[in-house]
Amino acid sequence: MTATLRFGCTGCGKCCSGHHVPLTLAEAGRWAHDGGQVVVLIEAFVTDGPGMPVEQREHVLRRSYPVACGNGQARVSVTFAAFNPGRCRNLDDNDRCSIYEQRPLVCRIYPVEINPHLPLRPEAKDCPPEAWQQGPALLHGTQLVDAGLEALVQASRQADREDIAAKVAVCQALGMTTSALKGNGFTAYLPDMGAFAGALAQVPDDDGTQWTLHVEDETLAAGLQGHGLHTTNEPPVYYAFIGF
Ligand code: SF4
Numbered sequence: 001m002t003a004t005l006r007f008g009c010t011g012c013g014k015c016c017s018g019h020h021v022p023l024t025l026a027e028a029g030r031w032a033h034d035g036g037q038v039v040v041l042i043e044a045f046v047t048d049g050p051g052m053p054v055e056q057r058e059h060v061l062r063r064s065y066p067v068a069c070g071n072g073q074a075r076v077s078v079t080f081a082a083f084n085p086g087r088c089r090n091l092d093d094n095d096r097c098s099i100y101e102q103r104p105l106v107c108r109i110y111p112v113e114i115n116p117h118l119p120l121r122p123e124a125k126d127c128p129p130e131a132w133q134q135g136p137a138l139l140h141g142t143q144l145v146d147a148g149l150e151a152l153v154q155a156s157r158q159a160d161r162e163d164i165a166a167k168v169a170v171c172q173a174l175g176m177t178t179s180a181l182k183g184n185g186f187t188a189y190l191p192d193m194g195a196f197a198g199a200l201a202q203v204p205d206d207d208g209t210q211w212t213l214h215v216e217d218e219t220l221a222a223g224l225q226g227h228g229l230h231t232t233n234e235p236p237v238y239y240a241f242i243g244f
Protein backbone atom coordinates (compact mmCIF):
# COMPACT_ATOMS: atom_id res chain seq x y z
CA MET A 1 0.00 0.00 0.00
CA THR A 2 1.34 3.46 -0.90
CA ALA A 3 1.75 5.74 2.12
CA THR A 4 0.09 9.14 2.16
CA LEU A 5 1.69 12.04 4.02
CA ARG A 6 -0.57 14.84 5.23
CA PHE A 7 0.54 18.37 5.92
CA GLY A 8 -1.08 21.53 7.23
CA CYS A 9 1.09 24.59 7.90
CA THR A 10 0.58 25.83 11.48
CA GLY A 11 1.95 29.28 10.66
CA CYS A 12 4.64 28.88 13.33
CA GLY A 13 7.11 30.94 11.26
CA LYS A 14 10.10 28.73 12.13
CA CYS A 15 11.05 28.26 8.48
CA CYS A 16 11.39 32.06 8.22
CA SER A 17 14.25 32.31 10.74
CA GLY A 18 17.82 31.16 10.38
CA HIS A 19 17.44 29.93 6.79
CA HIS A 20 18.95 31.49 3.71
CA VAL A 21 16.12 31.36 1.16
CA PRO A 22 17.22 30.45 -2.40
CA LEU A 23 15.99 33.01 -4.91
CA THR A 24 15.50 32.98 -8.66
CA LEU A 25 17.39 35.62 -10.62
CA ALA A 26 14.29 37.81 -10.79
CA GLU A 27 13.59 37.36 -7.08
CA ALA A 28 17.21 38.23 -6.23
CA GLY A 29 16.78 41.44 -8.21
CA ARG A 30 13.64 42.30 -6.21
CA TRP A 31 15.35 41.38 -2.92
CA ALA A 32 18.22 43.74 -3.76
CA HIS A 33 15.83 46.46 -4.90
CA ASP A 34 13.92 46.22 -1.60
CA GLY A 35 17.11 46.65 0.45
CA GLY A 36 17.75 43.01 1.35
CA GLN A 37 21.13 41.29 1.50
CA VAL A 38 21.84 38.32 -0.77
CA VAL A 39 24.34 35.58 0.10
CA VAL A 40 25.98 33.80 -2.83
CA LEU A 41 26.78 30.11 -2.32
CA ILE A 42 28.98 28.32 -4.86
CA GLU A 43 29.94 24.68 -5.40
CA ALA A 44 31.60 22.98 -8.36
CA PHE A 45 32.28 19.55 -9.78
CA VAL A 46 33.97 17.92 -12.73
CA THR A 47 31.71 16.23 -15.29
CA ASP A 48 31.85 12.49 -14.56
CA GLY A 49 34.66 13.25 -12.12
CA PRO A 50 35.33 14.68 -8.64
CA GLY A 51 32.35 16.22 -6.89
CA MET A 52 29.68 14.88 -9.26
CA PRO A 53 27.10 12.66 -7.58
CA VAL A 54 26.65 9.97 -10.23
CA GLU A 55 23.04 9.21 -9.27
CA GLN A 56 22.12 12.89 -9.77
CA ARG A 57 24.07 13.32 -13.02
CA GLU A 58 21.32 14.85 -15.19
CA HIS A 59 19.99 17.04 -12.36
CA VAL A 60 23.37 18.57 -11.47
CA LEU A 61 24.43 19.01 -15.10
CA ARG A 62 21.24 20.94 -15.90
CA ARG A 63 21.66 23.38 -13.00
CA SER A 64 25.41 24.04 -13.47
CA TYR A 65 27.57 25.93 -15.95
CA PRO A 66 31.03 25.18 -17.39
CA VAL A 67 33.88 27.51 -16.36
CA ALA A 68 37.61 27.60 -17.05
CA CYS A 69 39.71 26.43 -14.12
CA GLY A 70 43.47 26.07 -14.61
CA ASN A 71 43.98 23.95 -17.70
CA GLY A 72 40.72 22.15 -17.18
CA GLN A 73 37.03 22.79 -16.85
CA ALA A 74 34.74 22.70 -13.83
CA ARG A 75 30.97 23.12 -13.67
CA VAL A 76 29.71 25.55 -11.06
CA SER A 77 26.32 25.71 -9.37
CA VAL A 78 25.45 29.10 -7.92
CA THR A 79 22.74 29.87 -5.38
CA PHE A 80 21.60 33.42 -4.77
CA ALA A 81 19.79 33.33 -1.43
CA ALA A 82 18.12 35.82 0.86
CA PHE A 83 20.60 36.25 3.74
CA ASN A 84 18.57 35.35 6.80
CA PRO A 85 20.96 34.52 9.68
CA GLY A 86 18.14 35.46 12.05
CA ARG A 87 14.54 36.43 11.38
CA CYS A 88 13.70 37.14 7.75
CA ARG A 89 13.39 40.87 7.16
CA ASN A 90 9.82 40.24 5.95
CA LEU A 91 8.63 38.44 9.07
CA ASP A 92 6.39 40.80 11.02
CA ASP A 93 5.87 41.07 14.78
CA ASN A 94 3.08 38.49 14.58
CA ASP A 95 5.39 36.00 12.80
CA ARG A 96 3.51 36.53 9.53
CA CYS A 97 5.08 37.17 6.15
CA SER A 98 4.60 40.81 5.22
CA ILE A 99 5.11 40.07 1.50
CA TYR A 100 2.96 36.95 1.47
CA GLU A 101 1.46 37.51 -1.99
CA GLN A 102 4.93 38.24 -3.45
CA ARG A 103 6.97 35.79 -1.36
CA PRO A 104 9.70 33.80 -3.17
CA LEU A 105 8.97 30.47 -4.86
CA VAL A 106 10.93 28.51 -2.28
CA CYS A 107 8.78 29.98 0.51
CA ARG A 108 5.69 28.75 -1.34
CA ILE A 109 7.15 25.27 -1.77
CA TYR A 110 8.52 24.60 1.74
CA PRO A 111 8.58 21.96 3.26
CA VAL A 112 8.58 20.07 -0.06
CA GLU A 113 11.98 19.22 -1.55
CA ILE A 114 12.94 20.77 -4.90
CA ASN A 115 15.78 18.35 -5.63
CA PRO A 116 14.03 15.28 -7.15
CA HIS A 117 16.66 13.04 -5.56
CA LEU A 118 15.88 14.12 -2.00
CA PRO A 119 12.99 12.37 -0.27
CA LEU A 120 10.88 14.54 2.03
CA ARG A 121 11.82 13.74 5.64
CA PRO A 122 9.47 15.48 8.08
CA GLU A 123 11.96 15.04 10.92
CA ALA A 124 14.48 17.15 8.98
CA LYS A 125 12.04 20.06 8.62
CA ASP A 126 11.23 22.92 10.99
CA CYS A 127 7.51 22.20 11.00
CA PRO A 128 6.13 21.01 14.37
CA PRO A 129 4.79 17.44 14.68
CA GLU A 130 1.17 18.58 14.56
CA ALA A 131 1.70 20.03 11.07
CA TRP A 132 2.13 16.46 9.78
CA GLN A 133 -1.05 15.27 11.47
CA GLN A 134 -3.42 17.78 9.94
CA GLY A 135 -4.35 19.24 6.60
CA PRO A 136 -4.87 17.59 3.22
CA ALA A 137 -2.74 14.89 1.63
CA LEU A 138 0.61 16.33 0.56
CA LEU A 139 2.37 13.28 -0.86
CA HIS A 140 1.02 9.99 -2.10
CA GLY A 141 4.14 7.83 -2.11
CA THR A 142 6.64 10.17 -3.75
CA GLN A 143 4.01 12.01 -5.81
CA LEU A 144 2.83 15.47 -4.84
CA VAL A 145 -0.96 15.47 -4.63
CA ASP A 146 -1.52 19.17 -5.34
CA ALA A 147 -1.01 20.02 -9.02
CA GLY A 148 -0.43 23.69 -8.17
CA LEU A 149 2.39 22.81 -5.78
CA GLU A 150 3.90 20.47 -8.36
CA ALA A 151 3.84 23.34 -10.87
CA LEU A 152 5.75 25.55 -8.39
CA VAL A 153 8.41 22.86 -7.93
CA GLN A 154 8.76 22.54 -11.70
CA ALA A 155 8.99 26.34 -12.03
CA SER A 156 11.76 26.43 -9.42
CA ARG A 157 13.73 23.71 -11.23
CA GLN A 158 13.24 25.50 -14.53
CA ALA A 159 14.49 28.80 -13.07
CA ASP A 160 17.55 26.95 -11.74
CA ARG A 161 18.33 25.78 -15.28
CA GLU A 162 17.51 29.05 -17.04
CA ASP A 163 19.29 31.35 -14.55
CA ILE A 164 22.60 29.56 -14.14
CA ALA A 165 24.49 31.20 -17.04
CA ALA A 166 23.49 34.70 -15.86
CA LYS A 167 24.29 33.89 -12.24
CA VAL A 168 27.80 32.75 -13.24
CA ALA A 169 28.29 35.92 -15.32
CA VAL A 170 27.25 38.07 -12.32
CA CYS A 171 29.71 36.17 -10.09
CA GLN A 172 32.49 36.73 -12.60
CA ALA A 173 31.68 40.44 -12.92
CA LEU A 174 31.89 40.82 -9.13
CA GLY A 175 35.02 38.70 -8.66
CA MET A 176 33.25 35.83 -6.91
CA THR A 177 35.25 33.16 -8.71
CA THR A 178 36.45 30.78 -6.05
CA SER A 179 34.22 27.75 -5.55
CA ALA A 180 34.25 24.82 -3.18
CA LEU A 181 34.06 21.24 -4.46
CA LYS A 182 30.55 19.83 -4.37
CA GLY A 183 30.22 17.44 -1.45
CA ASN A 184 33.19 19.07 0.29
CA GLY A 185 31.59 22.41 1.06
CA PHE A 186 30.44 25.76 -0.28
CA THR A 187 32.09 29.11 -0.70
CA ALA A 188 29.89 31.94 0.54
CA TYR A 189 30.03 35.62 -0.44
CA LEU A 190 28.15 38.65 0.81
CA PRO A 191 28.40 41.02 -2.17
CA ASP A 192 27.96 44.76 -1.98
CA MET A 193 24.29 45.03 -2.85
CA GLY A 194 24.68 48.15 -4.99
CA ALA A 195 27.22 46.38 -7.21
CA PHE A 196 25.12 43.21 -7.17
CA ALA A 197 21.98 45.04 -8.27
CA GLY A 198 23.96 46.80 -11.00
CA ALA A 199 25.32 43.50 -12.37
CA LEU A 200 21.85 41.95 -12.25
CA ALA A 201 20.31 44.90 -14.09
CA GLN A 202 22.78 44.49 -16.95
CA VAL A 203 24.04 40.92 -16.90
CA PRO A 204 27.49 40.90 -18.52
CA ASP A 205 28.63 38.37 -21.11
CA ASP A 206 30.61 35.34 -20.00
CA ASP A 207 34.19 36.64 -20.28
CA GLY A 208 35.86 33.26 -19.77
CA THR A 209 37.18 34.23 -16.33
CA GLN A 210 39.46 31.69 -14.64
CA TRP A 211 37.99 30.06 -11.54
CA THR A 212 39.74 28.50 -8.52
CA LEU A 213 38.60 25.67 -6.28
CA HIS A 214 39.02 26.11 -2.52
CA VAL A 215 40.00 22.67 -1.19
CA GLU A 216 41.74 22.16 2.14
CA ASP A 217 42.20 18.39 1.97
CA GLU A 218 45.61 17.74 0.38
CA THR A 219 44.66 14.42 -1.23
CA LEU A 220 41.51 15.90 -2.73
CA ALA A 221 43.45 18.92 -3.99
CA ALA A 222 46.08 16.67 -5.60
CA GLY A 223 43.33 14.73 -7.39
CA LEU A 224 41.83 17.94 -8.76
CA GLN A 225 45.23 19.19 -9.85
CA GLY A 226 45.55 15.91 -11.72
CA HIS A 227 42.53 17.07 -13.76
CA GLY A 228 44.43 20.28 -14.54
CA LEU A 229 42.31 22.31 -12.11
CA HIS A 230 43.58 25.28 -10.09
CA THR A 231 43.09 24.91 -6.34
CA THR A 232 43.84 26.99 -3.26
CA ASN A 233 43.95 26.32 0.47
CA GLU A 234 44.86 29.88 1.42
CA PRO A 235 42.72 31.35 4.24
CA PRO A 236 39.88 33.14 2.45
CA VAL A 237 39.65 36.93 2.65
CA TYR A 238 36.66 37.86 0.49
CA TYR A 239 34.56 34.78 1.09
CA ALA A 240 33.90 32.10 3.67
CA PHE A 241 34.57 28.43 3.14
CA ILE A 242 31.83 26.32 4.67
CA GLY A 243 33.34 22.85 4.75
CA PHE A 244 31.42 19.64 5.42
S1 SF4 B 1 9.83 36.06 2.52
FE1 SF4 B 1 8.10 35.66 3.88
S2 SF4 B 1 7.72 33.44 3.73
FE2 SF4 B 1 9.77 33.84 2.89
S3 SF4 B 1 11.20 33.53 4.62
FE3 SF4 B 1 10.67 35.73 4.57
S4 SF4 B 1 8.92 35.95 5.97
FE4 SF4 B 1 9.13 33.76 5.47
Ligand code: SF4
Residues within 6 Å of the ligand: 008, 009, 010, 011, 012, 013, 014, 015, 016, 110, 111, 126, 127, 128, 131
Ligand atom coordinates in the same frame (compact mmCIF):
# COMPACT_ATOMS: atom_id res chain seq x y z
S1 SF4 C 1 7.94 25.71 9.69
FE1 SF4 C 1 6.35 24.53 8.59
S2 SF4 C 1 4.52 24.78 9.87
FE2 SF4 C 1 5.94 26.41 10.47
S3 SF4 C 1 5.39 28.18 9.15
FE3 SF4 C 1 7.02 27.03 8.10
S4 SF4 C 1 5.91 25.64 6.70
FE4 SF4 C 1 4.43 26.34 8.26
